[in-house]
Amino acid sequence: MLIKKWEDIPEHMKNDSVRDYYDILKKKQYSLLFKRLFDIVFSLLLMVLLLPFLLVIALAIKLDSKGPVLFHQERITQYEKTFNILKFRTMIDEHSLSENKVTVKNDIRITKVGKILRRYRLDEFPQLLNVFKGEMTFVGTRPEVLKYVSEYSDEMMATLLLPAGITSETSLDFKDEENLLMDSEHVDEDYLKKILPLKMTENLESLREYSFSKDMKVFFRSFIIVFFKNSK
Secondary structure, eight states: OOSOOGGGSOGGGOSHHHHHHHHHHHTTHHHHHHHHHHHHHHHHHHHHHTHHHHHHHHHHHHHHSSSOSEEEEEEEOGGGOEEEEEEEOOBOSSSOSOOOSSOOTTOTTBOHHHHHHHHTTGGGTTHHHHHHHTSEEEESOOOOOHHHHTTOOTTGGGGGGSOEEEEOHHHHHTTTHHHHTTTOSSHHHHIIIIIHHHHHHHHHHHHHTOOHHHHHHHHHHHHHIIIIITTO
């Protein structure tokens, strides 16, 4: 089961707001079981089928710029556990030109191949391994760095009742987030105060209305938007 007993949840997450969401999800154990089975089977299937394509991407990254093929960063997932999220590297492998945790459009650190990977979200394919291991799920709240999670309100902590996701209704609605922050002089601060609260409002609403069937709708909607609308 994906939901622990209330007494086994981290103390920092135990508050009245989280309890409301916990009680909702606790009644949906069968949906959550299907969710995990889907994650395991489909992530494994995709890794096997896409292996040649992933090798081509890896080669393109190596030929385009110096540095490792994969980028990893510590993020927060279910029950405040830390994990290393995996992505294909899309930026120069140099000391960061900025301390921002959020990337903006036209960021000079992004490589030529990286621009293509980011446009179609191909850089996120390595997260299939995160999904298979149970660190992530296909549909769920996008994982944040500890810096932002430490600023969560009591209610926001409810999003950590389930594993972090690759996509969600919120990530689709905010797919142009980089554009919103492009002219910001204080990217991290503006993200934390302006963007994150809006995203979390949607994430929490999705949590209240969670069902496996809605997960599937978001999953296929994500595929259509990324691979068809972005190609126009």
